Amino acid sequence: MPGFALEPQQLEWCAQVRTMAAERLRPLADKAEPGRVNRPLLTEMAEHGLLTRLFTAGALDLCLMRESLAHACTEAETALALQGLGAHPIRHSGTRRQRDCWLPEVMAGRAVAAFALSEPGAGSDAAALSLAAEPTPDGWRLTGEKRWISNAPEADFYTVFARTTPGAGARGVTAFLVPADRPGLTGAALDMLSPHPIGALHFDGVPVTADDMLGEPDRGFRVAMRTLNLFRPSVGAFAVGMAQAALDATLAHTALRSAFDGRLKDLQTVAHQVAEMATRTEAARLLVYAAASAYDVGAPDVPMRAAMAKLLATETAQYVVDTAVQLHGARALQRGHLLEHLYREVRAPRIYEGATEVQRGIIAKELYALEGLDGAKDGSAKGSAIESDAS
Template identity: 60%
Template sequence: MTIAEGTLTDLLTDVRRVASERLAPIAHAGTDGRVNRDLLRALSTEGVLGMLFPGHGTDGAQTTAETICLLREALAYGCVEAEVALAMQGIGGYPVLQSGQRHHLDRWLGPLREGTAVAAFALTEPDAGSGAAALRLEAVADGDGWRLHGTKMWTTNAPDADFYTTFARTTQGAGARGVTAFLVPADSPGLKATSVELFAPHPIGRLDFDSVRVTRADVLGEVDRGFRVAMKTFDLFRPSVGAAAVGMAQAALDAAVRHTSQRQAFGQALGRQQAVAHALSDAATKLEASRLLVRAAAAAHDSGDGRVTAKSAMAKLFATESAQQVIDTAFQFHGASGLRAGHLLEGLYREIRASRIFEGASEIQRDIIARDLYRDTPIGRRAGGTAKAAELSATGAN
């Protein structure tokens, strides 16, 4: 492990350094829209995956939301591709770690930690994005198991993953309570995975299931309780979406401060112009508020706070929306230079846009927050209160 043990500040600094000096060159050598296995192995070699999956051997030790937030913020600052790779490995792998059977842990946990196996998370469908109750991938009973029929869309790490954490409907008409989570190996007969080209070059794809066979040995958690599997992972990872946005925004702000301190216009540095200085001051304030919200949400998860879903929604909403504004401001003050292909701001501008959609769009986060506000009122109880908010929170492009 090359990242030094120490304070949380030390961790943030060390991971930033590793990301920019060691991971970025490997990331840049990869292919847009496809899994970079060299990058995943490097994340393991540098000790980052070991912090995400902290156990030894095949024990089920889990990390904290605080650690995930620090890792994603630091990686996003130094190498966004590495942050995306870590997040997708975590989202796909944690359902196995948290809810897998012993043979799942024996088979997959070591390779996940070593970066030699690629995990994926398949929840969203073409017609089911912002509500788990609408999932239609059908699991038809077949002897001691099921046959999966249907399509998943916006699946992380497709088509290059080694297995897909897949959510299918095992009981019709039961809403979120009729969904089961399965571990589906990528080489399963009848499974076809194809790549989807995105605005930001993330490895995302489509899965088509044509009578894919699964059994009880493939179930993660309990039959018809797969929604719980998804929620455990989302509650852990959602604050860190905001953390990644903070990391990207900090990189943009730092670049803007450097640029405006040197760029001369009208006889003085841009940074001496009040309009520029005040805009960057506002950006810095939003960024610091975002960081505090993210860390508060992570602390809420790690302490078992019952309002973690709402607090995570607040952190994701504010941090991602603010980061978009911070990066846009930094872009504006770079002028035409920021428009060059390959410029830091050009890349961050494309990357940040997805964060306002993935793991629940900003509008869904507002719904979750509103339901929490009204949960003890008559309208909140009629709407289903926190249960409905939780159902909404396990959504988005995954």
């Protein structure tokens, strides 16, 4: 893999995004009602070209954008990512009609997208989903529930994954584009630790047809994995952005805070903690950039690199933010403090889009597959492919 020294224009663009997020997006986020979709924020992001760039940028540029937004306004970062998750399946698997109908609306901030994969009994094991697609003369009727769906129940459309072939595991899932106004589709908001728009969806015989399919029948899991392979490294970028914000706050605080006849930074135990925070953040950043670059050049080990990037970056961000809180003391726990905000925000990325434990499983399986040892038995290796639906 090549080195990851960014070009001057990339560094300049990242600085511009951070400034714009702090000056234009942060005030809109602060005025929003917690737990609701912030449509004015999406409109402002669209006016600055961020939502268009979401669909034209490569994986590395996506990571740079998410990291820069996360440093100044996590709400804007999350809004951007959710538009991408919900609409990228249309971009890469949708029909011309679907793309022409929805993508311009998403890029303009007029349509809110959502990615509806998780269910009460199918989170980490996404292939175990049970939302039933029952055949009808005109297509299918969807019956069941989705839960922990970001932007639900306020999204304008949902990328929905349903079971079209019972008992077929990952190979019996089909992806559908379901507008929010379909009869039988209702939803309710969920009250979560970090007040993002997230909810449950209830499908009571929701009608869909072949025109609503994204990709091929029974190949919806491939649609999901293609999206997640792109967005998992950028989840890592979100985490790196939060870690950097916590590190920057800690550097400023420890340089100015008086304690024990000196500054906090002069205490060896503090200096060593800050050094550890910085080193882990930089290591996570480089791994994220490596995974994104691998995606952009079509490397065969993208699933493994994406999993490594998400794993290390989200776990690192949890450590860095927690250490920053410890070094700031009680003030960091006061409502409204940057670190209090980051402390609530940083927990969820270790779970969504594949929990840490899932990422470790992917990494191990990919390692054995790349070495031709995935089918090894009694000392022999058969080298069969794994996670073929993710290709």
